[in-house]
Amino acid sequence: MRRNAVVFFVMALILCLGLVLNTGCAKKVVKEAAEEKTATVQKEAAAAPSQPAETEEQRLAREKAMKEAALREEQERERALAAQKEKEAAAAARAEAFADIRFDFDKFDLKPEARETLKKAAAYMTANKNVDVLVEGHCDERGTVEYNLALGEKRAQSAMKFLVDLGVDKARIKTISYGKEKPLDPGHNEEAWAKNRRDHFVVTEK
Amino acid sequence: MRETQGPRIQGIQRSKGLMDKNSCFSLFTGFKAAYCLLLTVHCLFIAFFLVFGAAAPACARVYIDIDSPTLQKFPIAVADFKNLGKGADTGKLETWFADTLGGALQLTGFFTIIQRKAFLEDSGKAGITADSIRFSDWTSIGAESLIKGGFQVNGKELVTEFRLFDAVQGKLISGKRYTGKIDDRKDMVLKFASEVLLQLTGEQGVFDTRIAFAGKKGSVTEIYTIRFDGSDLEKITNFRSLTLLPRWSPDNREMTFTSYRDGNPDLYLMDMSSGRTRKISASSGLNLAAPWSPDGTKMLMTLSKDGHQEIYVMDFREGRSRRLTYNYSVNISPSWSPDGKKIAFVSDRAGSPQIYVMNADGSDPMRLTFQGNYNTSPSWSPKGKKIAFEGMVSGTFQIFLMDENGNNVVQLTTEGGRNDSPSWSPDGRYIAFVSKKNGRYRLCVMNSNGSNVRVLHEGMDGYSGISWSARSNLY
Numbered sequence: 222m223r224r225n226a227v228v229f230f231v232m233a234l235i236l237c238l239g240l241v242l243n244t245g246c247a248k249k250v251v252k253e254a255a256e257e258k259t260a261t262v263q264k265e266a267a268a269a270p271s272q273p274a275e276t277e278e279q280r281l282a283r284e285k286a287m288k289e290a291a292l293r294e295e296q297e298r299e300r301a302l303a304a305q306k307e308k309e310a311a312a313a314a315r316a317e318a319f320a321d322i323r324f325d326f327d328k329f330d331l332k333p334e335a336r337e338t339l340k341k342a343a344a345y346m347t348a349n350k351n352v353d354v355l356v357e358g359h360c361d362e363r364g365t366v367e368y369n370l371a372l373g374e375k376r377a378q379s380a381m382k383f384l385v386d387l388g389v390d391k392a393r394i395k396t397i398s399y400g401k402e403k404p405l406d407p408g409h410n411e412e413a414w415a416k417n418r419r420d421h422f423v424v425t426e427k
Numbered sequence: 428m429r430e431t432q433g434p435r436i437q438g439i440q441r442s443k444g445l446m447d448k449n450s451c452f453s454l455f456t457g458f459k460a461a462y463c464l465l466l467t468v469h470c471l472f473i474a475f476f477l478v479f480g481a482a483a484p485a486c487a488r489v490y491i492d493i494d495s496p497t498l499q500k501f502p503i504a505v506a507d508f509k510n511l512g513k514g515a516d517t518g519k520l521e522t523w524f525a526d527t528l529g530g531a532l533q534l535t536g537f538f539t540i541i542q543r544k545a546f547l548e549d550s551g552k553a554g555i556t557a558d559s560i561r562f563s564d565w566t567s568i569g570a571e572s573l574i575k576g577g578f579q580v581n582g583k584e585l586v587t588e589f590r591l592f593d594a595v596q597g598k599l600i601s602g603k604r605y606t607g608k609i610d611d612r613k614d615m616v617l618k619f620a621s622e623v624l625l626q627l628t629g630e631q632g633v634f635d636t637r638i639a640f641a642g643k644k645g646s647v648t649e650i651y652t653i654r655f656d657g658s659d660l661e662k663i664t665n666f667r668s669l670t671l672l673p674r675w676s677p678d679n680r681e682m683t684f685t686s687y688r689d690g691n692p693d694l695y696l697m698d699m700s701s702g703r704t705r706k707i708s709a710s711s712g713l714n715l716a717a718p719w720s721p722d723g724t725k726m727l728m729t730l731s732k733d734g735h736q737e738i739y740v741m742d743f744r745e746g747r748s749r750r751l752t753y754n755y756s757v758n759i760s761p762s763w764s765p766d767g768k769k770i771a772f773v774s775d776r777a778g779s780p781q782i783y784v785m786n787a788d789g790s791d792p793m794r795l796t797f798q799g800n801y802n803t804s805p806s807w808s809p810k811g812k813k814i815a816f817e818g819m820v821s822g823t824f825q826i827f828l829m830d831e832n833g834n835n836v837v838q839l840t841t842e843g844g845r846n847d848s849p850s851w852s853p854d855g856r857y858i859a860f861v862s863k864k865n866g867r868y869r870l871c872v873m874n875s876n877g878s879n880v881r882v883l884h885e886g887m888d889g890y891s892g893i894s895w896s897a898r899s900n901l902y
Binding site: 365368372 | 646687691736773801804817866
């Protein structure tokens with residue numbers, strides 16, 4: 222909005238000055254062309270030459286305004302860039318705090334690295350009261366649908382309990398199990414399975 | 428064939444009016460088949476009747492003891508059918524009947540169908556009655572039983588006659604006549620195939636059953652059903668979500684399943700005739716569908732509303748549910764014993780998933796499996812005595828069978844890849860399961876001794892949660 226105002230102001234100045242500068246030429250042409258228009262132009266022109274000192278002042282003002290506008294624009298750009306960087310950094314911090322945590326086969330206990338991740342998540346949630354989280358528990362493709370739905374639920378609950386123990390309000394955490402139904406990696410080997418045995422965090426802002 | 432006439436002949440008619448009703452529930456395209464199946468029970472196929480003097484005590488003799496540990500396939504010949512009409516062009520119906528009937532019997536896994544090229548009989552001279560058959564033509568090529576038949580086409584009407592002979596004794600075991608539309612001919616064949624099974628094995632076939640499963644396509648999993656012979660795939664749900672664990676009611680009229688349609692895994696009940704669904708359990712956490720009691724008055728389910736997965740029973744007469752397991756561990760995948768007195772289930776209370784059994788009121792839980800550290804999916808044979816399950820062996824899953832007290836564990840599948848999710852046929856003779864090999868999934872059926880594995884369906888991105896319907900008394 223502010224930027225628009227500046228642009229409008231500059232444009233208005235340029236228009237105004239343009240009229241003044243063109244007056245001489247306009248006078249001749251208009252005289253030959255149409256009498257009624259001449260009157261109007263003469264009226265306008267009459268104002269301009271009567272203040273030649275102000276024209277110079279205006280020119281300086283215009284330059285100053287333009288410089289200021291450019292400066293403001295530059296500052297605006299920098300600010301936006303900084304905001305963007307900040308946003309990215311925040312997103313990165315959030316992504317790091319809510320990175321997937323992994324589990325061993327048929328296990329739902331938290332591994333040390335999972336605890337480290339969850340500590341960041343808890344810190345983030347403590348610092349950012351405006352976010353809630355949905356913990357999705359997932360499994361690899363081995364075993365039955367039902368058992369894996371149970372196991373996925375246990376995995377999601379493990380993360381929830383840990384976050385609550387670190388002081389996060391339980392009301393801000395929800396859990397859901399997708400069992401083995403939504404693998405991250407469709408592969409059928411240990412590498413894929415390791416990625417699929419996970420808690421995934423979906424962060425929502427209130 | 429005039430001598431076989433006498434008893435009244437009724438038409439095989441599909442009630443078009445009722446069938447048309449289906450189309451207004453196009454949202455649930457899938458239930459159509461199940462609906463047909465049900466309709467059929469009531470209104471189609473009152474058909475046939477005509478036992479051409481089949482000896483009453485024929486049932487008394489069981490030609491094939493399918494429970495025998497030394498079960499050998501029973502050699503049977505199906506002769507090309509005879510056109511009994513007045514020379515009308517019937518296409519290839521003569522061989523169609525023989526091939527379709529032979530194919531149906533082959534599916535059962537109990538028969539060796541003798542190849543047509545081995546036949547010695549002069550089909551021009553031989554008839555389809557005992558006195559016009561030279562049985563030595565059949566016994567000499569190894570046939571212990573012989574099926575002959577004839578048909579007559581009148582416009583769109585079809586009359587068929589089927590006869591099952593004991594080739595060794597040279598006598599008729601059973602004969603049937605069916606009258607109906609020409610489009611019903613496959614039903615006629617399956618009906619007689621079921622009669623052959625009844626006469627030779629003591630129990631009719633399961634050609635009129637459907638197998639329900641959750642099928643995955645891309646990111647969507649829906650419920651489907653398919654016939655025992657692998658034909659007529661029907662999509663039951665159209666939720667475009669994750670929908671799992673179909674469970675037939677014992678009368679095939681209803682089905683429960685779990686769906687994430689509204690975000691949470693909730694339990695739904697579908698009326699198979701109208702296709703209408705309603706949510707019957709939507710507590711927080713898992714609401715997993717589980718089998719109905721054999722008498723249809725109760726239904727098991729797994730809920731995790733208390734934070735851990737527990738088995739509940741819903742009593743339809745009382746209109747309320749009751750918790751059966753009290754254990755801070757996973758309690759899941761319950762399966763009724765056929766008498767409804769016991770429930771097998773999976774629990775990881777001892778640290779790894781194992782199969783347990785408890786009384787139907789939840790008392791006296793007892794561990795059944797001790798081999799290996801991952802045993803799940805118990806499925807109690809409708810004939811009792813045996814429980815099928817999946818267990819982990821050398822890094823993959825295979826299907827096992829054990830006595831209902833946990834003894835005599837036998838590995839049924841040995842194929843490379845993974846075999847899981849066993850589900851019994853209502854006659855306890857077959858087990859449907861999911862096979863995965865080289866990253867490709869298949870829905871399969873095998874005989875309960877692990878033989879005769881055949882593919883029911885393949886090509887989807889996954890199959891799970893198999894539930895085999897009861898007989899619909901169609902055949």
